[in-house]
Amino acid sequence: MVSASCSPVTETILNFIDGSYRKGSEGKSFPNVNPATGTEIGVVHEASQADVADAVAAAKAALAGPWGKMTTAERVKLIAAVATEIERRADDFLAAEVADTGKPRHVASHIDIPRGAANFRMFADVVSTMPGESFNTSPPDGGQALNYTVRKPKGVVAVVCPWNFPLLLMTWKVGPALACGNTVVVKPSEETPRTAALLGEVMNAVGMPKGVYNVVHGFGPGSAGEFLTSNPDVDAITFTGETGTGQAIMRKAAIGVRDISFELGGKNPAIVFADADLAKAVEGLSRSVFLNTGQVCLGTERVYVERPIFDAFVARMAAAAQGFKPGVTGDRAYLGPLISAEHREKVLGYYRRAVEDGATVVTGGGVPEISGAEASGFFVEPTLWIDVAHGDTVMREEIFGPCCGIVPFDSEDEVIALANDTVYGLCASIWTENLSRGHRVAAAMDVGVCWVNSWFLRDLRTAFGGSGHSGIGREGGVHSLEFYTEITNICVKL
Ligand SMILES: NC(=O)C1=CN([C@@H]2O[C@H](COP(=O)(O)OP(=O)(O)OC[C@H]3O[C@@H](n4cnc5c(N)ncnc54)[C@H](O)[C@@H]3O)[C@@H](O)[C@H]2O)C=CC1
Numbered sequence: 001m002v003s004a005s006c007s008p009v010t011e012t013i014l015n016f017i018d019g020s021y022r023k024g025s026e027g028k029s030f031p032n033v034n035p036a037t038g039t040e041i042g043v044v045h046e047a048s049q050a051d052v053a054d055a056v057a058a059a060k061a062a063l064a065g066p067w068g069k070m071t072t073a074e075r076v077k078l079i080a081a082v083a084t085e086i087e088r089r090a091d092d093f094l095a096a097e098v099a100d101t102g103k104p105r106h107v108a109s110h111i112d113i114p115r116g117a118a119n120f121r122m123f124a125d126v127v128s129t130m131p132g133e134s135f136n137t138s139p140p141d142g143g144q145a146l147n148y149t150v151r152k153p154k155g156v157v158a159v160v161c162p163w164n165f166p167l168l169l170m171t172w173k174v175g176p177a178l179a180c181g182n183t184v185v186v187k188p189s190e191e192t193p194r195t196a197a198l199l200g201e202v203m204n205a206v207g208m209p210k211g212v213y214n215v216v217h218g219f220g221p222g223s224a225g226e227f228l229t230s231n232p233d234v235d236a237i238t239f240t241g242e243t244g245t246g247q248a249i250m251r252k253a254a255i256g257v258r259d260i261s262f263e264l265g266g267k268n269p270a271i272v273f274a275d276a277d278l279a280k281a282v283e284g285l286s287r288s289v290f291l292n293t294g295q296v297c298l299g300t301e302r303v304y305v306e307r308p309i310f311d312a313f314v315a316r317m318a319a320a321a322q323g324f325k326p327g328v329t330g331d332r333a334y335l336g337p338l339i340s341a342e343h344r345e346k347v348l349g350y351y352r353r354a355v356e357d358g359a360t361v362v363t364g365g366g367v368p369e370i371s372g373a374e375a376s377g378f379f380v381e382p383t384l385w386i387d388v389a390h391g392d393t394v395m396r397e398e399i400f401g402p403c404c405g406i407v408p409f410d411s412e413d414e415v416i417a418l419a420n421d422t423v424y425g426l427c428a429s430i431w432t433e434n435l436s437r438g439h440r441v442a443a444a445m446d447v448g449v450c451w452v453n454s455w456f457l458r459d460l461r462t463a464f465g466g467s468g469h470s471g472i473g474r475e476g477g478v479h480s481l482e483f484y485t486e487i488t489n490i491c492v493k494l
């Protein structure tokens with residue numbers, strides 16, 4: 001078998017189709033760059049339209065093969081084995097993820113890789129324990145009838161992924177899709193192809209039938225992303241990424257009336273009331289602004305602070321921000337790079353725009369001085385702004401970098417209105433020691449997920465997703481089953 005060639009010291013990253021690693025049939029490839037150093041570390045083989053069609057055909061054929069005939073118990077056993085194998089090869093996944101993203105090893109080893117395994121194990125549990133629905137019905141003739149549901153896989157699911165948490169966000173979709181009996185064709189981000197490719201080795205190692213899991217590499221328009229989402233044999237599309245991309249995919253999904261599940265961008269607010277535990281709020285919010293260098297859809301980019309504690313909060317956040325040192329120091333890094341030179345230019349554009357619009361830079365605002373191999377990495381300084389107006393671009397548009405605007409407020413009603421005045425609706429966090437207020441304000445947030453006195457505290461059984469421009473549908477626990485299965489209601493006249 002040709003291997004995934006995913007170690008950071010080797011160069012070739014291949015497509016995975018019908019259980020085998022393959023070069024692109026048109027001989028096209030593109031470079032794989034380590035964002036921490038800006039250097040080319042591999043070559044990715046781009047899938048042609050014919051390769052994508054092969055992957056979809058393999059996925060379709062697998063539905064009719066041994067995979068489609070397995071009992072839930074047999075399927076779940078294989079999926080649990082995938083989780084165990086990811087854990088056994090955690091070092092390989094870690095190396096692949098760090099090479100692609102440049103993110104600090106401690107971030108990938110604590111968040112990305114364990115979640116990659118947990119996403120399979122958790123959904124194996126969910127499908128094993130999922131009760132069906134049934135109703136005793138009284139027909140007009142005075143007899144009885146029984147209604148009950150059976151769930152079936154939707155079929156071939158296209159999984160289109162972003163680059164910020166490559167393994168985590170891909171398995172968040174592949175785990176439930178396979179647990180429900182579907183087959184998948186994954187299109188990882190062109191920036192981060194390695195862990196999706198490596199997962200092919202895991203699938204083969206545990207004996208997953210050929211064609212159940214496929215990976216095609218490439219870009220969006222005119223490449224693997226578009227080829228996949230417009231293939232008529234794809235039955236459903238799940239996507240995480242930018243809102244504009246979601247709209248493009250939605251147009252393709254309309255052909256053939258295919259189901260979609262979208263987790264898109266955000267401009268997430270945090271609200272800090274004067275009675276908050278300030279130390280906890282600063283610790284939580286500095287993570288929510290700077291974790292993964294701000295490249296988190298759930299990240300906070302707007303912070304509203306009740307006026308009496310505004311100055312103290314800003315001072316403490318500035319101190320916390322200065323503790324995040326850009327650069328990678330051995331195994332321990334404080335703030336990793338942005339994903340690409342292009343993304344850094346986008347983030348720096350917002351840094352400039354904030355100042356042009358009149359913001360005061362509390363800390364950061366530029367490119368750090370770094371020596372050694374990381375000098376040409378895509379780093380930026382962690383950045384905080386005050387004196388930002390509600391209508392300023394940096395308070396309206398998703399930046400996806402390590403920065404936020406901090407704004408004072410005077411009343412609960414005012415801050416709820418400010419927080420909700422956005423086209424997005426992904427998540428929010430509320431910081432207060434007043435429990436009633438915490439519940440009240442959380443319920444008033446127009447978002448899919450709201451944390452009180454925490455952030456990114458995830459229970460994989462809960463509903464996850466956003467409203468407005470932040471997405472369509474919810475995934476997580478039984479909510480994933482709603483998307484990854486079709487229901488047939490059976491009505492039996494007794
Ligand atoms: N989780 C999130 O909310 C994320 C948000 N973003 C935001 O999106 C911005 C752009 O990042 P990108 O990686 O370029 O996001 P993107 O949304 O363009 O790409 C995400 C995935 O969609 C694919 N894709 C792009 N256009 C497509 C099309 N027309 N049809 C099918 N597939 C398509 C890409 O190849 C990639 O696999 C970032 O600067 C950030 O603001 C990026 C990554 C994750």
Ligand SMILES: O=C(O)/C=C/C=C(\O)C(=O)O
Nearest residue numbers: 164172295296297298458
């Ligand atoms: O915990 C999750 O399932 C998701 C976390 C992060 C994102 O969705 C994202 O940054 O895109």
